[in-house]
Amino acid sequence: MTHYNSAHDDYGTDAEDSVSAATTDTDTGANATTEAETEANAEAEATTPDTNATEHAARIETQAIHAGQSPDRDTGAVMPPIYANSTYVQDAPGEDRGYEYSRTGNPTRTALEDNLAALEGGAHGRAFASGMAAINTVLNLLEAGDHVIAGDDVYGGTYRLFREVYEDYDLSFSFVDTTDTGTVEAAVRPETALIWVETPTNPLMQINDIAALADLAHDADALCAVDNTFATPYLQRPLAFGADIVSHSLTKYLGGHSDVVGGALVTDNDALDEQLGFYQNSVGATPDPFTCFLVLRGTKTLPVRMDRHTANAQTLAERLAAHPAVEQVYYPGLANHPSHDLAAEQMDAFGGMLSFELDATLDQTSTFVSETTVFALAESLGGVESLIEQPATMTHASIPRDERLAAGLTDGLVRASVGTEHVNDLWADLEAALDAALA
Numbered sequence: 497m498t499h500y501n502s503a504h505d506d507y508g509t510d511a512e513d514s515v516s517a518a519t520t521d522t523d524t525g526a527n528a529t530t531e532a533e534t535e536a537n538a539e540a541e542a543t544t545p546d547t548n549a550t551e552h553a554a555r556i557e558t559q560a561i562h563a564g565q566s567p568d569r570d571t572g573a574v575m576p577p578i579y580a581n582s583t584y585v586q587d588a589p590g591e592d593r594g595y596e597y598s599r600t601g602n603p604t605r606t607a608l609e610d611n612l613a614a615l616e617g618g619a620h621g622r623a624f625a626s627g628m629a630a631i632n633t634v635l636n637l638l639e640a641g642d643h644v645i646a647g648d649d650v651y652g653g654t655y656r657l658f659r660e661v662y663e664d665y666d667l668s669f670s671f672v673d674t675t676d677t678g679t680v681e682a683a684v685r686p687e688t689a690l691i692w693v694e695t696p697t698n699p700l701m702q703i704n705d706i707a708a709l710a711d712l713a714h715d716a717d718a719l720c721a722v723d724n725t726f727a728t729p730y731l732q733r734p735l736a737f738g739a740d741i742v743s744h745s746l747t748k749y750l751g752g753h754s755d756v757v758g759g760a761l762v763t764d765n766d767a768l769d770e771q772l773g774f775y776q777n778s779v780g781a782t783p784d785p786f787t788c789f790l791v792l793r794g795t796k797t798l799p800v801r802m803d804r805h806t807a808n809a810q811t812l813a814e815r816l817a818a819h820p821a822v823e824q825v826y827y828p829g830l831a832n833h834p835s836h837d838l839a840a841e842q843m844d845a846f847g848g849m850l851s852f853e854l855d856a857t858l859d860q861t862s863t864f865v866s867e868t869t870v871f872a873l874a875e876s877l878g879g880v881e882s883l884i885e886q887p888a889t890m891t892h893a894s895i896p897r898d899e900r901l902a903a904g905l906t907d908g909l910v911r912a913s914v915g916t917e918h919v920n921d922l923w924a925d926l927e928a929a930l931d932a933a934l935a
C-alpha cells in the first residue's frame with residue numbers, strides 16, 4: 497500500500513481550526529474573524545455570557561447546524577436544495593462550474609461531506625451509500641499481501657467483509673483483543689498496513705485506547721482507522737487522538753431517525769483523501785442527494801439528541817444495575833465499567849448504547865425482549881426510538897454457541913439502543929417486561 501504517515505505529522509488536531517476552514521462559505525460571519533480577533537474572542541469567552549454564537553469560532557452544536565451549508569445563492573433557501581440531477585452544464589468543453597457528474601460530486605452531497613468533516617474536526621469528508629461502502633473504501637487503499645489488525649468484536653458486517661471478501665484478494669486479517677495494546681503490538685507484522693478500531697464495541701461496550709492504537713499503527717508505518725458510529729463526533733473525535741481515518745454508518749445516530757442508509761469517511765490527510773476520492777468515484781457507491789439531505793437534517797439535531805440518549809442510557813444503566821434480575825450491565829458511564837476512566841478521557845459523554853446480562857435462560861431472555869412495547873424488538877441503533885435485541889438469537893446468531901459464549905455473548909445478554917423518549921416510560925417498559933419474562 498501507499499503509506500501516508502509522513503503527512504500525518506503535518507496536520508493539526510484542533511477541531512475548531514479545521515471546522516472554520518469547512519465553514520468559510522457560510523453567511524453567519526463566524527469565519528470572518530482574524531487570528532487576533534479569535535484570540536480576543538477566546539479571552540472574552542471566559543467572562544462574557546455567550547449571547548451571540550456567530551462572534552466565536554463555531555462549537556460543535558453550532559457546526560452541526562451550519563457547517564457546510566449556506567443559504568442558496570439564487571433563492572435564499574435556508575436549507576441546501578436537493579440537487580436531483582445527474583449532470584451539469586459546462587461553459588466550454590472541459591470547463592465546468594465545479595461539478596460535472598453526480599457520482600463524482602453533487603452539491604447536496606458536498607454540503608453533507610463538509611458538515612461531517614467539520615463535526616469530526618477533519619479537512620475532508622466523503623459520503624457513501626452505506627457504512628459498509630465506506631469501510632470497503634478504506635480496504636480499497638490496501639494491496640495484495642497487506643495485513644490488517646482488527647478488534648475481535650468488530651461489527652459483524654465488517655468481519656464478513658474482511659474475512660469473506662478481502663481474504664480472497666490476498667489480504668490477511670488478525671482479529672485480536674484491541675483493549676489490550678500489548679496484544680495488538682504482538683500482532684503487528686512487517687506487512688501490517690491498517691489497524692481497524694471500533695470504540696465503544698458492539699455489544700459489550702468495551703473501550704479501546706485510540707491514541708495508543710494510532711501510535712502503534714504509525715510506529716508500524718500503518719494507518720489507524722476508527723469506526724466512530726457508536727460514539728458519534730459529538731462524543732468522540734478520533735482524529736484528535738491521532739487516527740488517520742474516521743468511518744461512520746450514517747444509518748445510525750448521524751441520520752438519527754431510522755429512515756436512511758449511508759456511510760462516511762473523514763480524514764485530515766490530503767493525500768489519503770485524494771485516494772479515498774478516487775475509489776469513491778471509481779467504485780461509485782455514493783449516496784443519492786435525498787439521502788444526503790436527510791442526513792444533513794439529522795446532523796442538525798445530533799447534539800440535542802445525543803444529550804438525551806446519553807442521559808437516558810445513564811439512568812437506565814444505573815436502574816438496571818440495581819435490579820435483582822440483572823447480573824451485569826455494560827455501560828462505560830458506570831464507575832465499575834473496566835474502562836470507565838479511559839472512556840471519560842477520550843469521550844465527552846458515554847452515549848446511548850448499553851447492554852446487560854439477565855440471570856435468565858435463552859428462552860426467558862427471548863420472552864423479555866418480545867414483551868417490551870416502547871422498546872421495539874429490532875436490530876440497528878441510533879434512532880430517536882428505543883430498540884432492543886437479543887444478540888444470541890439476532891445480531892450474533894451466526895456465531896457458533898461455544899464461540900459466542902467464549903466471547904462473553906451469553907444467552908441472557910440483551911442490547912439496547914436507548915432512544916429519546918421519557919426515561920420513566922422506558923424504565924416502566926423494561927420493568928414490566930422483566931416481570932412478565934421472569935415470573
Ligand SMILES: Cc1ncc(COP(=O)(O)O)c(C=O)c1O
Pocket residue numbers: 626627628629651653694698723725726744745746747757758759876
Ligand atoms: C459499528 C457499525 N459500523 C458499520 C456498520 C455498517 O453500516 P451500514 O449498515 O450503514 O452499512 C454498522 C451497522 O450496523 C455498525 O453498527
